[in-house]
Amino acid sequence: MKKVIFSDEEFEENLQHLNRLMEEAEILPYPNAKELIFSILKYFDSVHREPLSRMMEMLKEKxxxxxxxxxxxxxxxxxxxxYDLVEVKEPEPTVEKDKVLGFVSMEEVTVLNPEKNKEWLELGNVKDLVEKKLYAKNFERVNFLISKVDKKVYAVENQCVDSILPxxxxxxxxxxxxxxxHGCRYDLKTGIAENHPQKKLEVYPVEIEEDGLLKVEISY
Ligand code: FES
Structure with a gap:
């Protein structure tokens, strides 16, 4: 198809720019602004997703x-x-994966990625958690989710893998x-997406003391 407004290269540059802006939004020091941005994005997503899905279904049929x-x-x-409406193939890696991480050689990684801090957070009594409800929590820059299913408590990061979306x-x-x-189905026990096994959410250790005090260990 011929160029209408942007060439393919310009379109890709715009996408990269958008990604950079999303990354900047992710580290905004204003939780309310961040929440508002992601909520707007969520509704943009849904108003686009539904008509696009219908359009592609119609085309498939007709x-x-x-x-x-x-x-x-x-x-x-x-x-x-x-919108997960077509299969997009990941580009083949051009370098050996286990030697290089991004543009940084593995020898340098420990310098750039120092040991994380760990902290046990006390989150109240487990009996106050409603079964099968998701609780979003925030600590430092860690956004995580708590849920209780069949009396077991799970804690995972509140951000889809390869995305900044909560x-x-x-x-x-x-x-x-x-x-x-886009429907990734994450196992809360392992963090692994059942339908995309290469995707894994961070899972945080959970402890429940005898009196029901719920503790989650966060790394940041
Ligand atoms: S953002 Fe695509 S599956 Fe979660």
């Missing part, structure tokens, strides 16, 4: 070859990929948490 042509366009395919508006199905954005 004009599969047009759907194929549309999916061949770089910018359309990229956007549909963001998952506290997701749905619980037994000990699985379904991401509200």
């Amino acid at each position: 004009d599969p070859s047009l759907r194929k042509d549309i999916e061949g366009d770089f910018s359309v395919k990229t956007m549909l990929g963001l 998952i506290d508006s997701g749905k619980l199905e037994e000990h699985f948490l379904i991401c509200p954005w």
